[in-house]
Amino acid sequence: MSVNLYQTGVSGLLAAQQQLATTGHNISNVNTEGYNRQRAEQNTAVGLYNGGNFIGSGTYIQDITRIYNQFTYKEQLQNQTNLGNANSNLDQLSQLNDIMSFSGQAVMNSITNFYQAVNGIADNPSDLGLRSIALSQANILSSDFRSLSENFDQIEKSTNGEIEQIAAHISDISVELAKINEQILFSADLSENGAPNDLLDSRDKLVTELGKYVSVNTVTDSNNVMTVMIGRGSTLVTGITPLTLSVEAGDPDPMQTELTLVGPTSSVSLLGNTVGGELASKFEFRDKDLKQVRTEINRLAMAISETLNASQHDGLDLNAQEGKDFFTDINTLQLQQGRVLSHSDNTGSVVGQANITDLSLIPTDEFEVVWDGANYQMTNLTDNSPVTLTLVSPGVYDTGLGFEFIVTGAPVANDKFTVRPTENSAALMQVTLADGAGIAASEAVEVKASENNIGGGSVDITNMKDPKAFQLVTPVRWEILEDPIGTFTVTNFNNLGVPTGSFPYTPPSQTYSYASVDITISGTPSGIAPSAPEVFEFVDAFGIGNGNNAVKMALTQEEGVLNGGRETFSQSLAVSTSDVGSKASSAELVANTAEALFTQAFNRNQSTSGVNLDEEAANLLKFQQAYQASSQIISVANTIFDTLLAAAR
Secondary structure (H helix, E strand, O other), X not given: OHHHHHHHHHHHHHHHHHXXXXXXXXXXXXXXXXXXXXXXXXXXXXXXXXXXXXXXXXXXEEEEEEOOOHHHHHHHHHHHHHXXXXXXXXXXXXXXXXXXXXXXXXXXXXXXXXXXXXXXXXXXOOOXXXXXXXXXXXXXXXXXXXXXXXXXXXXXXXXXXXXXXXXXXXXXXXXXXHHHHHHHHHHHHHOOOOOOHHHXXXXXHHHHHHHHHOOEEEEXXXXXXXXXXXXXXXXXXXXXXXXEEEEEOXXXXXXXXXXXXXXXXXXXXXXXXXXXXXXXXXXXXXXXXXXXHHHHHXXXXXXXXXXXXXXXXXXXXXXXXXXXOOEOOOOOHHHHHHOEEEOOOOOOOOEEEEEEOOHHHOOOOOEEEEEOOOOEEEEEOOOOEEEOXXXXXXXXXXXXXXXXXXXXXOOOOOOEEEEOOOOOOOOOOOEOOOOHHHOOOEEOEEEEEOOOOOOOOXXXXXXXXXXXXXXXXXXXXXXXXXXXXXXXXXXXXXXOOOEEEEEEXXXXXXXXXXXXXXXXXXXXXXXXXXXXXXXXXXXXXXXXXXXXXXXXXXXXXXXXXXXXXXXXHHXXXXXXXXXXXXXXXXXXXXXXXXXXXXXXXXXXXXXXXXXXXXXXXXXXXXXXXXXXXXXXXXXXXXXXXXXHHHHHO
């Protein structure tokens, strides 16, 4: 009996000792990240049959279990992923918003200052000082566009660098997870009972860290070996085999880097914006938000360049010569070819170009063109909608979107091209005008309506294709005669006053090409036959003091040029800046919400799995008392045994 009592006391002593050790382990790891509280599971030892009864033989610790709730943990993990995505998105959009607030505002100010200088020339076209100021402001404007483009380049490079860092870190985590899986598997081979709790905690900690960067799903087998999947189910760790993430140069744009999941024998491409977490946010920002605002700024630079170049061509400079380009021609060969990117696996000899034809129609979308063996097929990559290509001449296809797709060379089936209609417009924007005297402030030709005209008709020069050529044939006179009522005939008289032809006019408006210009008649003239035609004269308007073309140039600031003619330059820039600011504000709200949800999920998980010092202190006292009581049992057993020995003597 004394022996049984002794064994019982020892079993209680050992059980209390393990419980104290477990409690101490919990207390010492109260601040250890990822630690899950452990508990010594106590059980009753099998009783011994003696004298017709089962006599208890004490207790034992059956297992050291980890207090773990997979549902609260997965909730925490999911919210960790959402928080990583939201915080990353906020950081990046805030940075972009800062750039647009500073550099974008600089462009806005430069536009205003340039047009103020042009207005000065309109008031005093012969002032060389004012012309030099306008040219200087034009240089500042183009410089600000280039600086803004460089800022976009820097943020893109920075984002790519962060993508590479995250991919490398994910690869390191993958290797560590595989190592822990191996240790867990080895531990399972050594013992049938018990679990390597601290190894499991270490693995969960790594999975939690992984969850900041990508969305994570896990599956655990009967040996506690975990398979880890990221994104939309791509396996990152299978058993003791880790896979790694590699960042490769994009095709056709090397800066549009891509993800590759690399295994021992094969690799597979991943869509960066589908992997979730912080990593997906990087791709989403680079390929959507940054690309969108960059395209809008490129389009604006293109619009300003083309509009002012066209204004220059409509007038004459101080030397009575047709105005030359103010800024870089938007359809230089370099710009045209830079808008079309060929994929690396193309086998044909095609070189692509994109020629801008109508600024008001130019979208901010990106397009893909594929040669199917018989025809070119174009797709809008923004919404995956098809784009109809119309062959207008050999190798030239009209898109109906304000630009032409031009090819030279021989294609091979499946040759692929990416088209960005506005590419490099800001980065390559330069002032090409040599000096202020070259600003075409003077009109070449003006239209004078006869004082005797009584109708509501007007005649305007709407496109001066060759102002110098038209100037040379002036004066020219148009007479508009109504005969019979409601039928109008326009008769042209050359510079000798000789009629050279006639043509009909149908109200309310009609445009004619004449002597290298486009002339528009609008309204309803009232020239009644036979003696009262409406008369309009085209006369040489050049003069040092003529600033009429500068006036027209200044008015382009308020003209709707972009988005179907609905937006001015300033409005377009304001919309882009406002859009980025709005996205940044929304991102802040989303990040705050994600932070709150993560905190709630974390607290719920901690309430189950975390160490509560008050609870552990109570357990410490309880197990200490149990230890002392078990010690007393052993002491009593020893006393009884000594008494028996003394009686036997």
